[in-house]
Amino acid sequence: MAAQDPFSLAINAVENDMANEVLDRWRDTAEQHATIEVLPPGMDMKTWPTVVALFQEILGDDGVLVGHQHRIRYCDPYAESPDEQEKRGSSAALLPATVEQIQAVLKLCNRHGIPIWTVSRGKNLGYGGPAARVKGSVILDLSRMRRVIDINDRYSYYTVEPGVTFFDIYRAIQNQQKNIWCSVPALGWGSVVGNALDRDHANQVCGMEVVLADGTLVRTGMGALDGSACWPLFRGGYGPSYEGMFSQSNFGVVTKLSLWASPSPEGFMFCRVDVQNEDDLAPLIDCFQPLLLHHTIQNHPLIGNLPREMVKRGQRAKFYAGSDAIPDARLKEIQEELGIGFWSARFALYGPKDIIEANYKRCEKAFETLPGARLTGKATYPPAGKKYLSPEDLPPEERTVETGTPSLLALKAVEYRGKDGGHISFSPVLPPDGSLAIAFYRAAKKICASHGFDYFGGLHLYPRHLTMINMIYFDRQSGVQRQNANKLFVALVHLAREHGYSEYRAHIDYMDLVAEQYDFNGGSLRRLNQRVKDALDPNGILSPGKQGIWSRKDRQGGELHKLQSIGLSDSPP
Template structure:
């Protein structure tokens, strides 16, 4: 592909999912690298035709679509009968996963609908109940590594909430809160705060800023300021239930309330939790707390020389994190990711088969500003200079107990060093750099292994060892990152693969499934996972003869008697799908569908 091609990206002024003007050059460069790594066309011809969901005839389905067009306007309903376009992060498909672990036509929508209000979402839900058509809501569809915009049930009608429901409904500069619709990205919220002159408030952003503030919180995503637990920072939900009823949780249930965004609980049972990582309702409004500007900040980075430094370093991190000397999510990354984040393909450094030898990436690290190492720690200190100095001195004293530990002087780092991207993110400034490591493979795609453990050295070693064993067997390069919260630790392992290479896709799938089983046997469970892995992960939470899943299924059947809303999400299948082979596990291969749905199940609403 010609390097002279000029790449453009929609801006926020042009599209709700666009890029801020300040990141246009970075977006152009990132898109260029993505397309340089593509070895096949950006589009995939359809071999199987339009995906009609099981349980409805083709004729009846088209009749249903025509009725929906009359309800919402034909411009807001479209069939997914064209070739599939992959795109990239800022211009991704809403019909399927742009980074498929299965065949591209497996987890694919039959049609798309674009509601403009909660009232129109209600109309769609009632329509779905009438025709027993599965629906799958997305906010912006950028849930990359976990399934993107793909529906779990092939042929579902995707409800793209973000295209027309993208308003920032409120920003309260006194209470430090906001209220947003599903199509508000971190980019959009940040830029609006700057536009209004609200520099006294920060947002918290994940590694990339193009995702939905609402969607990320509902999926219990995280960011990198002290407000990094996004679900914990929400206050206020408006939800359309699978029957079409609308509820407001917490203080929102009180007409004329004035604290919906400030106090999350209200009165009685706390119901918000059942709408996170579930298929019990469609969240159309979300309140979030915003962080006070701490009056200054200072990023820092340490490198550690040996693989064996992991356990003693985690033991040092734990008390510092619990006491908030380490104030944000502590991120300890493997050095191979430092090489991969440059955005160049693996073949730049090595063309052999199997896992890249350590000496190869160590040779590259020696040429880089960070220097040769095995682990890299990215952190941030907040507050006025004298407060920061106090905390940073403690951190330095503790980290340098590890022989060979080195604090990297930021003044020695060039402007394009990845450190500066982490510096922005930890200061609540959304960026666009993180996914450059996906270019490690041609047609770069990734899928995540995300177990949670205590913050202990022995747990870090156990998880690292099992990941290394399975990656070696699969011939996949290991890029782990330990993200340490206040009382727990997430290990995020990103498997990078070529989505056009079936052998590599299968190897990635097996590697992940093996790690899930290995981790569960040691007492570690995933906090979040890809669509195709949800059944397996849910199955590991099986204490007391699967009591939790039986409880989840009872709630699903009560709230969604026709089983129309995102069936199978997080392993929760409604009654009409159960026992028909829809669950995926070891050996499922490319097959994501079961054998039909129960006829006549549920109630017509």
């Protein structure tokens, strides 16, 4: 978002141009607001320049950003509020390149009580981006820590630092001709580590290196055995396992992480199934669930509704001119115009040809029970002389995320309601049960419509759960849409709780609200998190308020109360 070199990480020039167009728009929007100097909490104007100079001694002049260029790079590009800087603007950004620099920064921040908000690359779009929760925080940006430490295709894992993007790891795998495929998200410019820590790939994590708030360096699992070759191979280690504790938390700064990957397959088939009717969602989910549980399908299917398909074909105004939710009758017309199902699912099959063909037949048999379902599949196998398939063996247009190929094509979706678009992601977790999913979908769609929004759904299916991600798109130039998006999100959180569900991650504005929903035994899990926080970070400097976890000083009258006073927290002290 800023005065940086043009973005060039994507695999092709078209996506790089798209990214730079979006970055320029974010910068232009940010430039509309004057830069105000923000100081860390409790810091005065006399002391702050001295502290900045000490940061520069640690990181070099180019490793410390303050003022205008810092502001336009480290704000939420999809912020609902035009006065975000006044509410939670950060004071500086620090860009370390080594563990030792992080340790020195933490020592200085502990001495002065300066809150730090850690980001790997700051691309957590729809959840706050690189912005901090507490006004005056310094942003600890780990994007310069960009080493791909190891790629091992004998055991199918890789070890990286937080600044490594999905484009970086993809290129490294191809350049080293390693026979592994990685899982990738919709947008490949984000951090592999940051993405895993937010739970998208948490099941593949095996081994972390973490700097605690006091500067102590810890390796989890077998990494605690100095020089162990089993660190990225065996999760258990000896004693308690801590990987989960450093996911979605503010207990430490993760500086290295290993992820398990998939061996390169001997074949790949991209599959799609369309169903015609809105109510077909329930039987569609029920068809998928046993196929996933029995590993017939080895990746996770993604089910999208009609509006989710529409965004690939242009802005909303192309299909409907009204400001209200698109009526069902018009949706039916659009469906007929596009010639697609109301729900469309995509998934993949992997393995030798006989395995793929056998599994495809199982899928055909399963979907035959759903009237009107249309299943298609296209298989690709290695060229002559090769045992394993590489994504590079496919035509560029067929290198989808299912092949481990990162992309930025989904970036344009944010323009659904306007060129200067924003979105919030609402992501509750449900059982993979069709009747429960359709009931919640109906209720959520009704609430979306009452606030003037289409239900924009993407359901990610797993053997034992699903995440029903609802993208709330709004035009950032519309104050009404921004306000209604906020009201809608809060209403959806409460609706989910009424149904017995809640989110697995949350935008920074709503972290306390979502934490409150986890209310078993009076919120005993949250209190446990607070006790751990107080033990590991007694000064409360690391990402205060992340996931609703606050230190004792903030709970007893500090930053939490300030957030409540400006409406950025519904949490009790």
